[in-house]
Amino acid sequence: MKELNGDSLRIAVQNSGRLTGPSLELLHGIGLDFEDQDRKLFSRCRNFDLELLFIRDDDIPEYVQDGVADLGIVGQNVVREEEAEVEELQELGFGQCSLKLAVPEGASARSTEDLAGSRIATTHPTSLRRHLEERGVEAEVITIRGAAEVTPVLDVADAVCDLVSTGTTMRMHDLQPIETLWDSQAALVANPDSLEVPDRRELIDRLRVRLRGLLDAKQMKYVTLNAPRSALSEIEEILPGMKSPTVVPLAEEDMVALHAAVKEEVFWDVMERIKEAGGSEILVLPVEKVMR
Numbered sequence: 001m002k003e004l005n006g007d008s009l010r011i012a013v014q015n016s017g018r019l020t021g022p023s024l025e026l027l028h029g030i031g032l033d034f035e036d037q038d039r040k041l042f043s044r045c046r047n048f049d050l051e052l053l054f055i056r057d058d059d060i061p062e063y064v065q066d067g068v069a070d071l072g073i074v075g076q077n078v079v080r081e082e083e084a085e086v087e088e089l090q091e092l093g094f095g096q097c098s099l100k101l102a103v104p105e106g107a108s109a110r111s112t113e114d115l116a117g118s119r120i121a122t123t124h125p126t127s128l129r130r131h132l133e134e135r136g137v138e139a140e141v142i143t144i145r146g147a148a149e150v151t152p153v154l155d156v157a158d159a160v161c162d163l164v165s166t167g168t169t170m171r172m173h174d175l176q177p178i179e180t181l182w183d184s185q186a187a188l189v190a191n192p193d194s195l196e197v198p199d200r201r202e203l204i205d206r207l208r209v210r211l212r213g214l215l216d217a218k219q220m221k222y223v224t225l226n227a228p229r230s231a232l233s234e235i236e237e238i239l240p241g242m243k244s245p246t247v248v249p250l251a252e253e254d255m256v257a258l259h260a261a262v263k264e265e266v267f268w269d270v271m272e273r274i275k276e277a278g279g280s281e282i283l284v285l286p287v288e289k290v291m292r
């Protein structure tokens with residue numbers, strides 16, 4: 001077993017970049033109280049036995065693998081690219097992007113196979129090499145640090161393999177995606193040895209339960225409405241996520257109030273159908289946290 005860091009649990013977070021804001025928001029969201037980064041390396045949590053370590057996102061998988069940190073919040077793309085031996089505990093629902101191959105507008109290539117013999121500039125050389133190998137395609141892989149999208153204009157490369165989220169950057173540079181290698185989002189990852197140490201495991205599990213509660217709550221709505229008792233079963237069918245609602249009799253005879261947590265978006269059309277079925281005073285409220 002590798003040497004683990006001191007006594008506190010330690011979580012690595014990107015020091016400045018796209019994942020920093022959402023990562024800290026998530027940690028605040030599960031009730032952790034700590035000083036924000038402010039160019040420090042460490043930040044101690046005031047109400048949980050946890051220390052935050054702020055580093056470049058590219059270093060997070062390796063630091064977690066080596067036990068410098070027990071946990072990390074990092075893009076799945078970086079874990080794959082670094083081929084790190086860490087355990088993914090949970091997808092976190094932000095930092096969505098895809099690794100795509102793209103060629104300049106007007107180029108004839110339509111698939112990986114069409115790129116045989118070309119030069120491809122990429123920020124993810126390991127992933128690209130693996131993909132080319134799987135397809136049996138030989139091409140020159142040019143590793144760059146960032147801004148792959150400018151390499152065709154500079155005649156450094158014929159194609160690019162880079163992360164895309166909305167696709168705006170690629171369109172701005174007249175690049176056309178031809179293949180997606182994989183999709184990615186931010187995830188909570190752990191050092192496998194940390195999960196074997198009982199008191200660490202216990203702290204990690206507590207954090208995981210809180211995280212699940214926060215992520216579940218985001219998808220959940222609390223619905224209350226009034227309806228004739230006779231309309232109940234029809235309304236339950238319209239809201240299939242609604243399991244065993246609380247039904248309270250109202251002063252008005254045969255009318256009931258119905259309260260339930262619903263595990264999906266309740267859109268206007270759903271509310272309209274409930275109203276048609278006899279529902280009234282329909283309220284849809286956000287849910288902040290859930291503990292099962």
Ligand code: ATP
Nearest residue numbers: 017018019056057058075077095096097163164165
């Ligand atoms: P660092 O200096 O920490 O290495 P970086 O430039 O590698 O910073 P960012 O651009 O902040 O990092 O991206 C961090 C992560 O955000 C990526 O690894 C990826 O998981 C995710 N991400 C989401 N959308 C995109 C995108 N369009 N381009 C790049 N990364 C994205």
Ligand code: ZN
Nearest residue numbers: 056057058059
């Ligand atoms: Zn990076």
